[in-house]
Amino acid sequence: MGDTRKIKIGIIGGSGFDDPDLFKDPVEKCVSTPFGNPSDILLEGFIKGVPCVILARHGRKHQFQPSDINYRANIWALKTVGCTHILATTATGSLQENYAPGTLVIVDDFIDRTWGRACTFYDRTPGGPKGVCHLPMSPAFCEVTRGALCEAARARGYPCETSGTVVTIQGPRFSSKAESLMHRQWGGHLVNMTTVPEVTLAKEAGLSYAALALVTDYDCWRENEKSVCVSDVLEAFGKNVKKAADVILDAIQILAARSDHSYLDTCQELVSSSIMLKE
Template identity: 75%
Template structure:
């Protein structure tokens, strides 16, 4: 017999999921964690009979800049209400010609250029887990969840890249041209402001986490390319965000139908093996 445990999928993003008919049996839940409050209320419900929880990363009014997001509270809140998975959406700039505005990318790695963000739960905060967690980040994302996102995108016929390394900058400003060129030399495919520490914390929490990136622009590395602007990003995002939402919804169904859930135990065991405790 297959594994009969309950799947519950957290969705982080917000934009594109504001259709009131998307979630069945919606309820709003306020959650407080040892790390403070998450970005907004949690919206619990079902997507085609799979239990889901929606959280707007920047708040429903997009009031939080990338470095002001309480990533620890967001991830902990989703874990606290019983999520086994997190599927995330993120807007990104492209650092390579073939990743075009409007394309989707299933992220598989990152380069962290942020600073000052809380990147671990294991820091002696009251109510936090004990010890120090030296977590391996290869692979950075859950391969099973990534496969579900990619399968969903291809089934829809969307232009989607199976892998992509995101260079995560501090923000809220965009990159200078010199920075953009360096990011390309490092092997980055995309640039954004929110992937870290979200992916790190989700893995530290033992959750299955994957993210679909929506390419909005070419950053500023190309010759004769104008600097990226908020209006350009918003226009491309608004035009294509339904693609990302469709992929998330379909991936929810794929993951919800899975009966081999050993990979969820593997995520938990990896975290346990990475914790060092003082006697």
């Protein structure tokens, strides 16, 4: 017999998923967590028969800058309502010539250039988990869920890179040219402001997490090209966001059709084996 466990997929990002006909019987749910409130209400429903939950990372009015997002509350809230997976979308700048604007990238690694962000659930917060979690971060993203995104993008024939290292900067400002060149020298392919600590917290929560990046610009490392600006990012994102939404929706069906979900046990077991706790 196949694996009959129920999966539930959280979608973080929100842009491109605001079609009122997308969800069957959508329900708004307010969730509080030991770590505070998430960025917005959760929207629960079914996408082609698969239970899903959408959360706007920055809030539906984009009221939270990257360093002010309550990443812990966002991940904890999705886990609280029963999510087993998270599919995240993110707008990114490109650090490499061949990662052109309009390209989709299924991210497989990260470099953390943030500071001051709460990056673990295991910090003695009342109501939170106990102990200290020394979690391995290689691989950083769930390979099974990444594979579903790759399969979906290939089937659509969309320009797509199936791997890429994203450098997550603090924001809200964009990089200086010297920083952009440094990130290239480090081996970064993309730059954004939100993947960390979202990815690390999802893994610490035992969830299967993968991120689909949409390249909007070339940051500021190229010679004789103007630096990235908000208007250009929004224009590029608006032109290509449907591609990202299509891939996410198709990946949901691919994940739901799998007969083996034992990798979800592996996600949980990794967390359990990483906790140091002295009674």
